[in-house]
Amino acid sequence: MESNKRPENMERITTPALAEAFIAQQVTEIQAQVGDKKVLLALSGGVDSSVVAALLIKAVGKQLVCVHVNHGLLRKGEPEQVVKVFRDEMDANLVYVDAVDRFLDKLAGVAEPEQKRKIIGAEFIRVFEEEARKQEGIQFLAQGTIYPDILESGPVKAHHNVGGLPEDLQFELVEPLKFLFKDEVRVVGKALGLPDGMVYRQPFPGPGLGVRCLGAITRDRLEAVRESDAILREEFAKNGLEGKVWQYFTIVPDFKSVGVRDNKRADEWPVIIRAVNTKDAMTATVEDVPFALLQHITKRITSEVSGVNRVCYDLTPKPTGTIEWE
Ligand code: XMP
Numbered sequence: 001m002e003s004n005k006r007p008e009n010m011e012r013i014t015t016p017a018l019a020e021a022f023i024a025q026q027v028t029e030i031q032a033q034v035g036d037k038k039v040l041l042a043l044s045g046g047v048d049s050s051v052v053a054a055l056l057i058k059a060v061g062k063q064l065v066c067v068h069v070n071h072g073l074l075r076k077g078e079p080e081q082v083v084k085v086f087r088d089e090m091d092a093n094l095v096y097v098d099a100v101d102r103f104l105d106k107l108a109g110v111a112e113p114e115q116k117r118k119i120i121g122a123e124f125i126r127v128f129e130e131e132a133r134k135q136e137g138i139q140f141l142a143q144g145t146i147y148p149d150i151l152e153s154g155p156v157k158a159h160h161n162v163g164g165l166p167e168d169l170q171f172e173l174v175e176p177l178k179f180l181f182k183d184e185v186r187v188v189g190k191a192l193g194l195p196d197g198m199v200y201r202q203p204f205p206g207p208g209l210g211v212r213c214l215g216a217i218t219r220d221r222l223e224a225v226r227e228s229d230a231i232l233r234e235e236f237a238k239n240g241l242e243g244k245v246w247q248y249f250t251i252v253p254d255f256k257s258v259g260v261r262d263n264k265r266a267d268e269w270p271v272i273i274r275a276v277n278t279k280d281a282m283t284a285t286v287e288d289v290p291f292a293l294l295q296h297i298t299k300r301i302t303s304e305v306s307g308v309n310r311v312c313y314d315l316t317p318k319p320t321g322t323i324e325w326e
Contacts, residue, residue, distance in 0.1 A: 026055055038140070039140040039174055045074070068094060072101075074208055097131060220307060232297060
């Protein structure tokens with residue numbers, strides 16, 4: 001059985017030169033493993049799956065089939081960026097699946113957070129499975145497993161992620177990053193020519209904006225989360241906070257409060273801003289965002305995001321608050 005332990009003599013990948021050496025070695029190994037067969041990859045656009053995609057494109061080109069499922073819960077511009085980087089710039093074999101209506105229909109009326117997570121996870125596997133069945137001759141499944149995934153879940157974790165696929169769709173795994181830590185994955189991604197916005201992006205939960213649109217998801221509130229998140233990210237980037245703050249995002253609760261718009265009282269939603277720092281996500285502290293910047297962001301969100309009349313800043317560390325609101 002293949003070892004799941006990082007070789008003791010493996011040097012930490014901290015420089016472009018070390019990344020190049022790792023890439024060259026992986027390209028050789030992937031070519032030897034895959035031969036002339038086809039490989040399937042669920043490409044979310046997150047750091048790990050993007051680096052795996054770039055590495056496999058280098059090794060086996062169009063034998064890699066990337067499947068990007070747009071479930072409607074991604075951040076503004078993300079699906080477009082995946083298409084631009086991988087299809088347009090890297091000439092990858094990319095299947096783009098617009099599953100927005102499918103996911104939002106399944107989630108309609110579901111308010112319980114764990115239930116929402118389950119629906120999103122199960123539907124994701126179903127969509128991916130359908131796409132896998134449309135492809136001929138796939139023998140391998142590439143995954144962005146990294147070393148902390150293996151350490152956290154014990155030695156059998158490498159096979160855990162394919163557990164969701166049915167028996168007749170069990171593929172051999174290709175996991176080129178399985179001995180790397182996150183910071184090493186970023187150095188490799190940079191050496192592979194991926195854009196900084198992809199390589200250095202903040203952590204983003206699997207259920208995406210679905211757990212930031214509190215309670216039962218509606219399309220209009222989901223757009224309010226997406227648009228306010230985009231403004232927050234833009235302003236943090238402009239003001240030197242991108243890459244400095246560990247995680248920052250907006251939340252839209254499922255209630256309204258009264259405000260004034262065009263000289264009339266109007267009920268609209270609040271947007272909550274959360275910006276936290278942490279090492280391991282077990283505890284977190286709140287970022288001390290300059291008050292003037294918070295006021296500027298408030299002004300932009302209340303004037304640019306439809307249906308929002310208030311902005312609040314969450315001052316709660318973890319504990320007692322978790323990082324996400326659901
Ligand atoms: P909490 O909210 O528990 O979050 O303090 C800790 C970290 O985990 C992320 N998170 C998730 N990631 N699926 C994920 O992949 C999830 O369902 C999920 N829930 C929370 C959260 O963004 C934070 O980084």
